[in-house]
């Protein structure tokens with residue numbers, strides 16, 4: 123997956139010019155849960171449209187409840203917010219709102235996670251979920267010029283049988299998603315629990331990714347690679363606790379989809395200055411930034427880039443270039459697409475350094 127790239131020497135680009143460059147550089151986003159892009163305003167609008175009663179009296183009250191202490195406290199509100207999604211148009215509107223924001227932030231390609239079990243368990247048909255999201259991706263490609271693909275995620279706090287049934291139920295729309303992922307509560311739900319459903323996904327020719335090493339320990343990262351045969355690790359920041367694992371991730375060029383504002387909001391780190399990102403980069407890992415659940419964690423992709431470069435003095439223009447380049451290297455796209463976006467990235471940095 124490694125494209126031939128020029129030597130990196132963008133040191134001459136001053137820190138004062140970094141914010142503009144971070145905003146305008148072309149980049150890919152590979153770790154975004156579409157249900158986590160649901161803003162309180164849209165939750166209220168959909169609740170009204172669908173006659174769903176919310177347990178929060180106002181947009182402000184709902185936003186005020188976004189003071190999380192850990193992953194579980196967030197997931198409780200996340201599932202409550204998703205309860206307003208009932209019709210195909212609701213899923214379309216949610217995805218469209220995200221895609222408009224992403225395109226405006228110069229995201230040229232995005233691989234969007236969705237959690238069908240959150241919806242099918244409430245009686246929403248699989249077709250409603252997938253078609254709503256798919257049509258938004260299609261229209262965004264035509265009207266906004268952004269490339270958008272879907273990745274179907276299994277909720278790891280549910281059983282593997284449920285995941286297997288979900289995958290089978292989605293097969294009539296197999297051509298509308300490119301892979302499978304594993305998300306929700308990590309602790310106590312090791313990757314090995316989902317060995318059979320990931321083997322089935324491999325048989326079907328689907329890409330495979332999994333959350334690991336967010337709150338769970340480094341062996342969950344190794345388990346996702348060895349048992350689930352994933353091609354990317356989502357989060358993976360706790361890999362820094364295991365030097366041998368770090369060496370392996372670097373040697374095998376396993377991408378890590380890092381989400382710094384999410385880690386901060388869910389108390390994985392106390393301060394962004396303490397985040398593992400500089401360590402991951404200095405070890406040569408294929409890490410890039412992502413927004414995870416942007417409506418809940420205080421920012422979309424560019425906010426993540428800007429906050430990290432503000433908080434971490436070791437990050438400069440070279441690191442900005444590497445992160446964006448890594449986002450393309452880690453994307454499930456053709457070599458031609460990757461080369462095209464990488465060329466645009468090179469042009470942006472060469473122009474900024476001139």
Ligand SMILES: [Zn+2]
Pocket residue numbers: 153155305333356414415
């Ligand atoms: Zn996530």
